[in-house]
Amino acid sequence: MFNVSHYKFGRFFDATYGSLTALEAEQSFPFGVKRVYYIYEVPDGTRRGFHSHKDLHQMLICVHGSVKILTKTPYEEEITELSSPDKGLYIGPMVWREMYDFTPGSVLLVLASEHYNVNDYIRDYKEYEKIATDFLKSEVK
């Protein structure tokens, strides 16, 4: 769907040493990393997210456990289950997202293209719908 894509990363696996996945900024995915955050200790049944960004590019990776991600525009929606440290979900600008079904102990790692900027968030779905509809009209010819 628009501004959402799925990545399968490499994994250096060794029976003695374990697994390692390495991501090179601007090479493994098409943006630089200015912010890294991770979500953890999420209580059972929690649904979070409920926002879109105006300009931010993000890569979501569930490095432990699993989580489901709903991505949505006024025209389409998709559900992605992140259940392996070598799977990535890229979410670009103007996509609504909700995260849910965090398994106990799950850790969702997010790499973001910009530093935190409160003005880049759209947190009201009605407002998002209006802005995104206008945006996607000009974007998708």
Added chain:
Amino acid sequence: MFNVSHYKFGRFFDATYGSLTALEAEQSFPFGVKRVYYIYEVPDGTRRGFHSHKDLHQMLICVHGSVKILTKTPYEEEITELSSPDKGLYIGPMVWREMYDFTPGSVLLVLASEHYNVNDYIRDYKEYEKIATDFLKSEVK
């Protein structure tokens, strides 16, 4: 010790939504992030690392479970237990490191200042000892 320091990061905690720790590159720690990697599914009893970098800056965070890190120069050594997602261990250039006591399911996240460069590694301890002794003589006056 030389080129090793301990960080305590913030944590946005909410009883409903869970915890989130956010790291701003070049602000939360003094380098930009060009590479992100994570080590996982490490078998019980494994000890890994056994190298130094010549120029790389790294931040190590155990985002799930716990792990111990030995950092060492020819003149001093230290053991750090990373057991919480809000603890970080900075390791700069010319420090030998070994990682061990990975708990089952633990995930060690590493943020690195440069892309992968095979020539930046020193993997032989005797060679490291020699280079580091010369390096630290000029560094520590």
